Amino acid sequence: MSIGRPASELPSLDQEEILRYSRHLIIPDVGVEGQRRLKAARVLMVGAGGLGSPIGLYLAAAGVGTLGLVEFDVVDVTNLQRQVIHGTKDVGRKKVESARDRIHDVNPHVKVVPYDTQLTSANALDIVKDYDLVVDGTDNFATRYLVNDACVLLGKPNVYGSIFRFEGQSTVFCTTDGPCYRCLYPEPPPPGLVPSCAEGGVLGVLPGLLGLVQATEAVKLIVGAGEPLVGRLLLVDALRMSFRTVKLRKNPACPACGTHELKGLVDYVQFCGLRGQEDVTDGIPTITPAELDERRRRKDAFDLIDVREPHEWEIGRIEGARLAPLSSFAETLRTLDSARDVVVYCKSGVRSAKAVRQLQAAGFKRVWNLAGGILRWSEEIDPTVPRY
């Protein structure tokens, strides 16, 4: 199986390209025709983050002719532990621009088409239709269902990869006879059940491993070499360094690729149960870092509770706080005095908002959430508290 154009319509390679790609050209499975297929190929990368970094670097090096990049984010210093397409000098820049410059340095023959936007139901079909295949390097369920459905509707293979902490999954969805993402996971988990990498962390080298599995599959699909990862889900466990594949089947009842009752893109924010959950801090009494600082200076009597996990407490804390992780907050709650004022904080204010709700439900009347959490405290009051 190779995707794209008939051999007679493939672009030729000039002498510089023949030299550059010589290690490909001498593999019979790739050869001149395979390299010309790579040059003709149009690959859409959704996300230029952890997975997208190695995908972009290696697809560019391999000579993929056109790389579309969908990414709305800006390079943050916390990205650099794994997002190797961006450098320290790029912090604060748009990721599409940083990635484009790096790709051009790796291989000036590659045409990069930047989309400085979030992929949405409104723009996805229009963007995806111009490409031969899609490589999904997004970081959330809503976009993964969106990418899947767009690929099913347009008949584009979707090279999938996802990661969490030490583990990853990869497969190729949406080929003619193969399963799609909805065949594997008909519905997403409820919001908040599965932490994101920003919340739960990820081993920096893991997206390198999984992204290169995706890049390998993309190259194989383009040149038509080997057996694609279709109908098999690769499970990678970096802690045990184990790789296993389980069988994926196309579900005849799948609304996307089975019954085809899904005729168009839907509202994926709603599908993932995120509508109305955009801000869990709504209606929660808050205290700003400046107000908290003022209360401390006045030596007011109140309890300051840190609901983060112990490994976050080790990174830094607000002086005078008591550690009581949200994961076991019910136990702590019994030890608190509802007659006293209570201020709760976490990293950014989301987990502490949940703790405030628990306190309110237990009858606490004078309880506040520290707006913006310890990150904002570090920014506005005490810069010696490390940001992470």
Next chain:
Amino acid sequence: MPVTLRLPTVLAKSAGGQTVHEATGGTVGAVIDDVTSRHPELASRLRGPDGKPYPYVIFYLDDEDIRFQQGFATPVADGAEIVVVPAIAGG
């Protein structure tokens, strides 16, 4: 010979920190019962309150999806391996 239940690290926290669990049981459901009787916190992560599977936590018995067999009633042979695969979305 016992059966092996393999959990991803994201669920190990609810199972005494262990990802690999030796268990007994004649069906996938019975194996889950055995492991969750020792780790009650894990029960709600593997099955809904109605005992039905979640659409985002998939069970593979010797690398075959149990949804295309008999679900939790799928018979389990001695020495079999059950792998739990939850949806993750990081990138």
